Amino acid sequence: MTKVLVIGACGQIGTELTTALRLKYGNENVIAADIRLLTDTEFRIRPYIQLSVLDKVSLHALVLREKITVIYHLAATLSATGEKQPLKAWDLNMQGLLNVLEIAKTDQLKVFWPSSIAVYGANGPKAFSPQHSIMEPSTVYGISKVSGELWCKYYHEQYGVDVRSIRYPGLISYTAEPGGGTTDYAVDIFYHALKHRTYTCFLKPHTALPMMYMADAVRATMQLMEASNEKLTVRTGYNILGISFTPAQLAEAITKHLPVFTINYKPDRRQNIADSWPASVDDRHARHDWDWEPQYNLTTIVSEMLRNIKI
Numbered sequence: 001m002t003k004v005l006v007i008g009a010c011g012q013i014g015t016e017l018t019t020a021l022r023l024k025y026g027n028e029n030v031i032a033a034d035i036r037l038l039t040d041t042e043f044r045i046r047p048y049i050q051l052s053v054l055d056k057v058s059l060h061a062l063v064l065r066e067k068i069t070v071i072y073h074l075a076a077t078l079s080a081t082g083e084k085q086p087l088k089a090w091d092l093n094m095q096g097l098l099n100v101l102e103i104a105k106t107d108q109l110k111v112f113w114p115s116s117i118a119v120y121g122a123n124g125p126k127a128f129s130p131q132h133s134i135m136e137p138s139t140v141y142g143i144s145k146v147s148g149e150l151w152c153k154y155y156h157e158q159y160g161v162d163v164r165s166i167r168y169p170g171l172i173s174y175t176a177e178p179g180g181g182t183t184d185y186a187v188d189i190f191y192h193a194l195k196h197r198t199y200t201c202f203l204k205p206h207t208a209l210p211m212m213y214m215a216d217a218v219r220a221t222m223q224l225m226e227a228s229n230e231k232l233t234v235r236t237g238y239n240i241l242g243i244s245f246t247p248a249q250l251a252e253a254i255t256k257h258l259p260v261f262t263i264n265y266k267p268d269r270r271q272n273i274a275d276s277w278p279a280s281v282d283d284r285h286a287r288h289d290w291d292w293e294p295q296y297n298l299t300t301i302v303s304e305m306l307r308n309i310k311i
């Protein structure tokens with residue numbers, strides 16, 4: 001029987017992935033865990049356990065007590081926040097993963113761990129960055145993702161741990177806010193458009209980045225986790241592309257619904273991070289190995305976001 005633990009369940013991905021996993025496996029078979037205490041109104045996320053992934057003893061006890069068979073380990077510090085406290089970000093991103101991999105090795109668990117387009121750096125190709133490419137990231141987040149990918153591959157090859165990973169692009173969703181990334185503008189813009197009819201973007205107008213609607217990201221994650229072992233040829237992180245757009249293109253798509261909307265640009269230090277990332281990635285391995293195909297484009301993402309955000 002599958003018994004799932006989602007670590008980082010209150011985050012942007014965790015909120016929607018937990019719901020999707022509960023639909024598939026049943027509420028009681030998917031334990032949500034996160035570092036924070038839940039408020040009374042957040043009942044929909046129960047069964048819930050307050051837990052730090054850095055507390056390996058409590059994590060292991062929980063795995064044994066609940067007879068967990070699969071862990072989705074999503075807790076991480078993202079690119080922009082990571083630059084404020086690099087060593088703290090490194091500790092959470094690396095030690096958290098190693099704790100999960102060690103427990104997975106001992107108890108033969110299956111693991112999902114998210115990587116990111118942040119693995120790429122300024123020296124890599126900008127358009128359709130290949131699955132296997134130069135990786136010299138400039139952020140601590142990117143360094144932790146490259147290293148984490150290599151640890152996943154190592155645990156798979158040396159100990160047979162079935163750990164799978166996706167290099168997520170910027171994710172766009174309305175259920176939970178993103179937590180300190182460089183691609184966060186692509187979510188913030190919708191709230192400002194609906195509330196204030198104007199938005200000041202922290203990236204330059206023509207900064208193209210890979211992006212994806214959360215429904216596609218959740219579907220991709222479930223598809224990868226369901227794929228048969230023999231079909232998987234990548235044990236670092238799979239590239240997946242949804243779409244690629246710039247702040248100016250996103251703003252133009254929003255003005256089709258809200259003609260009064262205006263955008264200004266005030267690039268900050270996050271511009272340097274965005275400049276080091278690719279504009280798009282080559283996702284042929286994911287398409288070939290587990291039939292990856294995105295369903296949302298810029299037009300459908302914009303109308304879904306504007307329709308669903310409650311101000």
Ligand code: AKB
Pocket residue numbers: 078079080115116117118141168169170171180181182183184
């Ligand atoms: C970030 O901007 O840090 C994340 C990511 C692309 O991994 N959204």
